[in-house]
Amino acid sequence: MNTMPEKHYLNEKRGWKSWLFTLDHKRIGILYLYGIMAAFLVGGVFAMLVRLELLHPGRDLMDAKTYNQFFTLHGAVMIFLFIIPSIPAALGNFVLPQMLGAKDVAFPKLNLASWYIYVVGALVAIYSIYAGGVDTGWTFYTPYSTTTSTSVVAMTLGAFILGFSSIFTGLNFIVTIHKMRAPGMTWFKMPLFIWGLYATAIIQVMATPVLGITLLLLIMERVLAVGIFDPAMGGDPVLFQHFFWFYSHPAVYIMILPGMGIISELIATFSQKKIFGYKAIAFSSLAIAFISFLVWGHHMFVSGQSQLASMIFSFLTFLVGIPSGIKVFNWVATMYKGIIRFDTPMLYALAFLFLFTIGGLTGIFLGTLATDVHLHDTYFVVAHFHYVMMGGTVMAFLGGIHFWWPKMWGRMFNKKWALLSWLLIFIGFNMTFFTQFILGTKGMPRRYYNYLDQYQPLHAFSSYGSWVLGLGFLIMAVYLFYSIKRGPVAGNNPWGSLTFEWKSSSPPPVANFETEPILKHGPYDYDKIIPERTYS
C-alpha cells in the first residue's frame, strides 16, 4: 500500500500567504496552473458561445458586434493567457528543476514576478472587456485596429505586459538549463521535454520583444496617431503584419514545441522503450526554433507582398515539415515493438500523434502559394490552426497534466472517468474541427457572423461537436479536482518512468529531493532498467 509522505511541498507551509509569496518553483507552477485553467474556462465559454451563434444563419443569441468581440476574446484569451504560458509556465515550472536534479530555477524571485506580471496582464486584458471589448481578431491588424472604437489599447497593453511574463520564464529556463544541471546530467542525458522547453525559451526570449515593440507602436498609433501604420499619413499597414507575424509565427512554436517535448516523455515511458533517435528529436526542436524565424511571410501571401518574397517564404515554410516529420517518425519508431500501456497520458499522446499529423499536413496546403489563395481566410485555416494548437498542444498539455498529476498531488485520478472524458474530447474535437476543413474548402470565410443556407448543416454539426467537447472537459474537471483530496495514493513512480522527477516522493519535498540526486542512467534506458510501477 502506498502512503503519502509526511512532509512535502504542499503541507510544509500553509495559508494563502505561503502561496502568494512562495519562491518554490513547484508552487509557482501550480499558481500558473490555476491561472491558465481559469483562462481556458473563459476562452472556452467564448468559443462555445461563438459556436452556438453559428448554429443557424442570422441571429441566434447575439448581434454581429457582440459576435465579433466574442471571437476576438476567444482568440486573445486562448493565445495570450492560455496556450503560451500553459506548458512552459505551469508544467515546465513544476517539472524542469526536478528533471534536472536542481533545487529550483536559477531566479526564483523573477519566477514569482513573472506570475504576478501574468496576473496583471490578464487583469488589464479583462478590463478591455468592460471598456468596450475588442473586435479586431487576435491579430489586431491595422488600419482597422487603429480606427475601431473598441478598447484596443487595453487589450494590446495586456498582451504587452504578458510578454514580459513570457520573457522572464524563458530567460529563467535558459539559465537554469545551462547552469543548474545535477552532476552527471550532460546535455544529451537531459530528458527531451527539457530540450523542448529550451528551444521554446529561445523563441520566447528572441521573438517576444518584437511583439512588444509592435504592440507599443500600435498603441502609439492609436494614442498619438504617429502614422507609421496609417496609409493616409504615409505609413504602411502591411508593415504591421510583418512585425506582428515576425513574433506570432515563432509564437506558434512557443505553443507547440513544449508539447512535443511532453509527447517524447509519454511515448518512451508508456512504451517502456528507449526513445528512438534521441539526438534527432533534440536537434529537430532547435531546428524548428531556428526556421520559425524565417517563415512569417506566409501569412501575407495575399497582402500585396512581392511574388518573389512569397515564393521564398513558401519554400521556407515547407522546411518546417522536415523536423516535424522527424519527430513524428521517431515517436512511431519508439512505439514499434514496445510494451505499450494505454494509460490516460498515453491516450492523449496517441491523440496528439493523430491530430497533430493532420494539422501539420494541412499546414502544407496553406504554405503552398496556389492553394493558399483559395483557402486563405476560410474555415480551412481555422481547422488547421485548431488541429495543431488544440489537437497538438492541448492534447500534449492534457497528457502532461495527467502524467504529472500524481506527482503534483500524490494522488491518482479515476482512470475510467478519464477514459470516458478522453473519448468525448477526441470525438468532439474531430466533429467540431474536421467539419471546418470541409466548410473551408467549400468557401466559407472565417470570422463571418452570417452565412449562406448551404453551409448550415456543416455549421450545426460543428456546433454539436463543441458540446461533446465541452462535456468531455466538464467530466475531466470533476474527476481531477475530486482526486486532489480523495484519489488513491499514487506512490513515487506510478507510471514506471526513468526521469529524475520520479525519484523523489509524490508530492516532492520542498527541496525536490531528500538527498542530492546523482545520475546513474539516461532518461530512457528502458533496455537496461524497468522501474517498478507504484500504482497500477
Next chain:
Amino acid sequence: MSTPAKHSAYLAHHFSDSIQQSDSAKLGMWIFLLTEILLFGGLFVAYAIYRAWNPDMFYNAHKYLDVTLGALNTVVLITSSLTMALSIRCMQLGNRKRTMHLLLVTLILAGVFLIVKYFEYSHKIHLGQLPGKYYTFTGIEGNNPHIFFSIYFMMTGLHGIHVLAGMGVIGWILKRTSRGDFSPEYYTPIELTGLYWHLVDMIWIFLFPLLYLIG
C-alpha cells in the same frame, strides 16, 4: 558539491557555490540585453524602411536636429560608461568610497543627458515638429515629414525611458554600496548594472549618427 559549501550571506540556497550563482546572473543579464536589442530592433527596422522610402525627406528633416547638443550628449554618455566601468574596478580593489563617488558621477551624467534631451524636445515641441497628426511645422520639403519626427521621438523616447530606468538602478546600487552589501568577493549587481548601462550607451551611439548625421 558534496563538501559542505561555505554558504555566505549572499549565496542563495539553491546554488551550490558562488561561481554558479554569479555565472547564472551574468548569463541571465546577457539574455535580458538580447531582448532589449530586439525591442529596439523593431524601431531600427521601421527607421530603415521609411528612410529607404523617403531619403530626401529624411535628409531635409534631420537638419532640424541640433548636432551640437547630440554630440554633447554622446560625449556625456560615453563618459558615464567609463565612470561606470571604473566603479566596478574600484569595488574589485575593495575601495568602497571610490566606487560610490564614481557611481554618483555616472548618475549625474545620466541626469545631464536627460536635461539636454529636455531642451532639445522642448525646442521641437515649440516649433511644432511633433509626431504624426500633431506635426504642425511647415518648413520641411518632402513627403510626410511627420514620419521622421514620429520615429525620432519614439526612438529617443524609448531610449530616454531606458536612461531613466538606468538611473533608478544605479541609484539603488549606490545605496546598496553605501550599505556595505558589496565586497571584492561579491559585486555581481554592480557588474550587471554596468552591462545594462553600456547597452543603453551603445544604443545611443547608434541613434546619434542615424538621426543627427544623415547626409
